[in-house]
Amino acid sequence: MTRRLFPASPGVQVHASTLLPLPGRGVLVSWFAGPHEGHPDTAIRVLRRADGQDIIVDLFPGDAQPHWNPVLTWGPDGAVWLFFKRGHRIDEWTTWVAVSPDEGRTWREPFELVPGDRSGGRGPVRQAPVHVGSTWLAAGSVEEWTTPRWDCFVDLSTDDGDSWRQVRIPLDHAATEGAGCIQPWVVPGTETALVMLARSTAGAVFRSVTDDPAVWPELRPTALPNNNSGIAVVDLPGGALACVHNDAAGDWGARSRLVVSRSDDDGLTWRQVAVLENGTPGGADGAPTAAGATGIVTTGDGEYSYPSAVLVDDELWITYSWQRRSIALARLPIDELG
Structure with missing residues (x-):
């Protein structure tokens, strides 16, 4: 495994990275950076590494609203699309899209993904949209913090992202400890067309499978631990399937060990196959000290979390938060994940 860190400036926290491979093994990496989650000065940062050069830019500074959770992908027009959330409270997020026609060198002014929608954010929240036949599927979630109640959804577009239809994913909240499930990922299955895996407050990754992207059964817990x-x-x-995750359980549990687990049965059962970060011996475990609608409170000490991952040739490329001081990029040969 090889690893490279992209350090932040002193006093700046960085989190929620996303990556997009470029031709010639270059890469775009994006994250949000600022004094802390939910601070008005928190902005989306993009790093372009290609042709032996690193170029870092902050997108749309001075907006006076926090920016969150960027998601990079190739758009239907062949340009780079960057989705991100905007808003002081998570339950009031709106989703915006910035487009780069030149592989991340320059960026156009952003537009709202679903104009006027105030449901707490539409479109993708962590994973890049995936193509299911002629449909573009974006896995998202909403967080109601007053109750609290968290739910997953998919947004479906059949017109290259011009319009979106939201499909909620059922969850038995009465039988689920805590607020629920958020931040799903959707991947192809072997027994069914699509497998959804989601973060939860109940100590485990939750799962749903379907052959129809517009119809999903109830999310249910797996044996794979999750620390919210x-x-x-x-x-x-x-x-x-490969899942990059913290191997602790519990609501707002430790974020100190970051591992890769493998499933050969569409996410039903799992075994750990690699360790990316083994924590800080004798140090902090990275668990948040508080959480709310304006984000979590943390020093970041001992935290290795929030991965994003893509396959590039015969390697798994993974970015993640490194104690909120840096974003790490790890490259792991897939033959080590057997």
Whole structure:
């Protein structure tokens, strides 16, 4: 495994990275950066690494609203699309899209993904949209903090992202400990067309499978532990799934160990196959000290979390938050995930 860190400036926290491979093994990496989650000066930062150069830009500074959770992808027009959330409270997020026609060198002014929608954010929240036949599927979620109640959805577009239809994913809240599930990932399955895996407050990753992207059964817990922190899921050659996650359980649990687990049965059962970060011996465990509608409170000490992952040739490329001081990029050969 190889790893590279992209440090932040002193006093700046960085989090929620996303990555997009470029031709020639270049890469775009984006994250949000600012004094802390929910601070008005928190902005989207984009790093372009290509042709032996690193170029870092902050997008749309001075907006006076926090920016959150960027998601990079290739748009239907062949340009780079960057989705991000905007708003002081998570339950009041709106989703915006910035487009780069030149692989991240320059960016156009953003537009709202679903104009006027105030449901708490539409479109993708962590994973890049995926193509299911002629449909563009964006996995998202909403967080109601007053109750609290969290739910997953998919947004479906059949017109290259011009319009979106939201489909909520059922969850038995009465039988689920805590607020619920958020930040789902959707990947191809072997027994069914699509597998959804989601973060939860109930100590485990939750799962749903379907052959129809517009109809999903209830999310149910798996044996894969979850600490109410983000995961990343990739389908491997041959049909296996790889999940990058913290291996702790519990609501707002430790974020100190970051590992890769493998499933050969569409996410029903899992085994750990790699360790990216083993924590800080004798140090902090990275768990948040408080959480609310304006984000979590944390020093970041001992935290290795919030992965994003893609396959590039014969490697799994993973970005993640490194104690909120840096974004790490790890490259792991997929033959080490057997």
